[in-house]
Amino acid sequence: MTSAALDRALVTSHSPVPISLRFVFRLTATLATPIAIGDSGQGLRKVVPLTGGVLESKADGQLGEGAFDGAQCVGGGADYLTVDARGLSRLDARYVFQLKSGHYLYFQSSGTRYVPPGDDEASRLLSSGSDIDPRRYYFRLKLVLESDDEDAGVQGACRSIVVASAVRGATSIVYDAYVVG
Structure with missing residues (x-):
């Protein structure tokens, strides 16, 4: 049997594993006033320093088993974002947390945030940093943990794809993070 025939046989005899999501932690963080760098042609660049944060997880016998619970953000983290002319924000955030075990967790997230076309009030509220109902805009991220x-539980999350849904308040941010199974 040729290599191509073997590949076809594999594809027809196996299906990809269905995706599931399993809650791993909630990040709640406080933010400083955004620093507007300006528009360099890539969109309006902003840097938003993190002033504090904590991870909370459920000790439910599942992935995480509470290993992330109570982890505290150590200084220096920030959200880096650009906002284009259509209001699409591309985000890159980098934080460091100290786990209760004393070990550190490097936390990087990247994703997008936008208001669906036509909701001018939500666009105005979001761009001004006002509190807004998270159902009025899209805010999803992919996390890299080390x-x-x-x-x-920590190593399981570090080896896996972790995604999050987030909400941005006037001076805070909340992520609910899930391991993709």
Whole structure:
């Protein structure tokens, strides 16, 4: 049997595993006043320093097993974003948390935030930094986690794809993070 025939046989005899999501933690963080860098041709660049934050997880016997619970943000993290002429924000955030075990967790997120076309009031509220109902806009992220903590829950999340849904308040941000199974 040729290589191409083997590939066809594999594709027809197996299906990809269905995707599931499993809650792993909630990030709640406070933010400083955004620093507007300006528009360099890529959109309006802003940097939003993190002033504090905590992770909360559920010790439910599932992935995480509470290993992230109570992790505290250590200084220096920030959200870096550009906002284009259509209101699409592209985000890149980098934080460091100290887990209760004493180990550190590097946390990087990237994603998009936008208001669907036609909701001018929501666009105005979001661009001004006002509180807004999270159902009025899209805010989703992919997370990259790294740690030398040997806890199985921590390492399981670090090896996996982690996605989040987020909401931005006037001075805070909340992510609900899920491991893709």
